[in-house]
Amino acid sequence: MSLGTGSPIRHLGAAICFSAALFLGWCCTESPVQGQGQGKPPGVAAGQGTSSSTPPLSAAQRKVAEQRARAAAGRPGEAFQGWDKPAIVLVLTGEQQGYLEPCGCTENQAGGLARRMDLFHQMWQRGWSTMAVDVGGNLNKDRLTRDQAKLKLDFFRKASQMMKYKAWGLGIEELKLTADNLFALHSEWSVEEGYVPFVSANVTIFGSRDIGMPKEFQIVDAGGVRFGITSIVGKSDPHPDNGVNRIPEFAGVDPNLLKIDPPESVLPGVIQKMKAQGAQILILLAHAGEEESKALAPGFDIVVTASGPEDPVRKEQRVGTTLYVEPGMKGKHAPCVAIYNRGGKPVVGAFELVELDRDRFKNAPEMTQLMRDYQQRIEMERPDSAHEMPFDSAQRDLKFVGVDQCKDCHKQAFEVWKNTRHAFATQSLSHGRADEPKEYVVDRQFDPECVACHATGWHPQRAVRLTSGFVDLKTTPELAGQQCENCHGPGSAHVTLERAFAKDKKVTKELTASREALMNTRDCEDCHDHDNSPHFDFDKYWNGEDGRTPVKHYGKN
Known part of the structure; x- marks a missing residue:
């Protein structure tokens, strides 16, 4: 309105x-979970005492009580139940749409980069290696021309470095920042340790692949596995604006500034290049609609799509033998995939869509401090x-x-x-x-x-x-x-x-x-x-x- x-x-x-x-x-605000009183520990009903005569619960018993309380409230249980220790866990995100913090300001909302950081901490505390990639679409499409959008993108950059991301896909929102701004950001950020590069198999800016941005693909060695990561901007819009495909908007841009090739024409060659460099697990970050994302799946072990609903399908999805992943929108979930070593070869194993809820994930202090720094920049710069x-x-x-x-x-x-x-x-x-x-x-x-x-x-x-x-x-x-x-x-x-x-x-x-x-x-x-x-x-x-x-x-x- x-x-x-x-x-x-x-x-x-x-x-x-x-x-x-x-x-x-x-x-x-939400009322307490039904059957649970204010101030009571999980699993203790309203009016139920916690007198000193009751033997204290062991750590295992507390864990079971918490699981039951969450289940009774319809909330997710402990993450990664039944998982064997993986060689590495992949965290596959995207479509943040400008939500640095939980989706909305009520206390029961899911998401937020501070909770995502805690997810990484929990995996690292288990002794698990991790690797993270993002399909793009991390800015609010209606506020791309705002100065605050640039501050947010800088926040995402710093947060991604803390969580050890290895690649960002280019989405419609990122491309609308214009080639000049994207290259300026690359020039500023690429000199830093832990730089997370933009990758795209079919996007070229300034008419050259030799300027270092975006990279055609990224090879990453992690957890004893060599990964090949690339991305595409498809012909179809993952989230049409009121039913209108936004992709054709780029057709009128000077190809010497921005050129988008048909994905199907470039991916076979990129797949060959990644395999030639020894990539064992191939990942495609597809900023495209569902049908197109699935059509591009052959040849890849994992496809991460920007399409799909805000709250995505929780169960594992496959297109043939390819794992098909929908991260959802607004950063409320973090899809996690276990890679196991079977007979000396890496294989795609367990999948879990982890909801970043307040019951299981805390605000990581370093991310809270990053938010304070961001707010101080807003106060000083008044974007x-x-x-x-x-x-x-x-x-x-x-x-x-x-x-x-x-x-x-x-x-x-x-x-x-x-x-x-x-x-x-x-x-x-x-x-x-x-x-x-x-x-x-x-x-x-x-x-x-x-x-x-x-x-x-x-x-x-x-x-x-x-x-x-x-x-x-x-x-x-x-x-x-x-x-x-x-x-x-x-x-x-x-x-x-x-x-x-x-x-x-x-x-x-x-x-x-x-x-x-x-x-x-x-x-x-x-x-x-x-x-x-x-x-x-x-x-x-x-x-x-x-x-x-x-x-x-x-x-x-």
């Missing part, structure tokens, strides 16, 4: 639906601060004025709002959720993608500041928190007209139009979307159902 062409409308009750959600939990848009393109002179200009007339509404978590939404970006371990807390008060739903005067889906909207707590403290105007629109004209009415009691056309306009409200789901509030229900929050405190109120006293 674009606020630049007039705000969407919803019934008046929706105006304060945000208040309800944050009044009852930071964004959206995209020059970007702003009007709330309503037809009324560009409207300004946000803050709740202090509303509270004298709308006393009842203010009395409800001031005690909700919406009133403290901006401050919550600094201190985190109540249930969040302190060592996980990162100050995000300058991050546009967070501020957009935690302050007044931003477009929540685009993460763009609206004209006269919140800047920061020092510059615009009067617009901190989720206030009235986030639902009803900028109040400058309304305040001026109502003050005039208070003096002369004349109901003008402008006054009537202003009142009617403010009755139209933005959708709650602009912020309380599936990512951030997967169980959001307006009626329950507004009316106080299921034991919730009602936040229902009206604009007039």
Whole structure:
């Protein structure tokens, strides 16, 4: 929904639906697992004692209890059950789509690079070797021109080095950064130890393969196995934008800047080259649709595709003898494949789609520190601060004025709002959720993608500041928190007209139009979307159902 062409409308009750959600939990919180009380260890039911007379559980018993509790709650059990020690574990990811952290800000969401780092730590603690590759598509397709996208890509680079990635595929999102930017990044990063190269069998930039970027393929020796890794950008879009294939967009680009050859014309030769260099396991990173990805499988041991649903198929999939892997989207899962040595030859063995949930994976401290460094860069550089848009393109002179200009007339509404978590939404970006371990807390008060739903005067889906909207707590403290105007629109004209009415009691056309306009409200789901509030229900929050405190109120006293 674009606020630049007039705000969407919803019934008046929706105006304060945000208040309800944050009044009852930071964004959206889950109740304890059924049968498990607050503060009780896993497997201990609500009301069940833990007296000192009860013998303590052994480590093995605790493990079983935790497994049962997770199973009862429908949550995954311990990872890699039944696996023999592999020669090496492959971690095959992609389609991060800009999600550095768990998909959404609720505490039960899956994903995040800090948890992925912990997955690697757990495997390394078992004494397992690992190798990781990524199919690409790691930036938000709608924000590629933003300065923050470059900061994110740098974050991915550093995180990938920590997790010892060996290759990145080029996806549509990466190619849209343009050949100039890609080569500049390569020139800057390639001098560093642990550099993770871009690879592509069918993408050429600046008309030459001799510039070192992208590499046609990558040979990696790990776990006693030699791997050959390549990637392609297919003819089909792995995730068509509203059904539109984005690949043809590149057809109009000067081939001296960017050229994409048909995958089927280049892969046979690349396969031969990798085998000639002794590659034993061949991996294709296919940034293509499902049908095309599967058609390119022959000749490869593993195909990792950018296509597939957000939450991919958990069971092993094969195309003939080729293992076919869907990482899913938003970094919620990490597909893992065991490579075993059988009779002196490496073979593709066990497969598991590991969901990066909060029960089994912690935030690795080095990744949390990397996030703090990233947020500090945002504070210092203020990316995209020059970007702003009007709330309503037809009324560009409207300004946000803050709740202090509303509270004298709308006393009842203010009395409800001031005690909700919406009133403290901006401050919550600094201190985190109540249930969040302190060592996980990162100050995000300058991050546009967070501020957009935690302050007044931003477009929540685009993460763009609206004209006269919140800047920061020092510059615009009067617009901190989720206030009235986030639902009803900028109040400058309304305040001026109502003050005039208070003096002369004349109901003008402008006054009537202003009142009617403010009755139209933005959708709650602009912020309380599936990512951030997967169980959001307006009626329950507004009316106080299921034991919730009602936040229902009206604009007039």
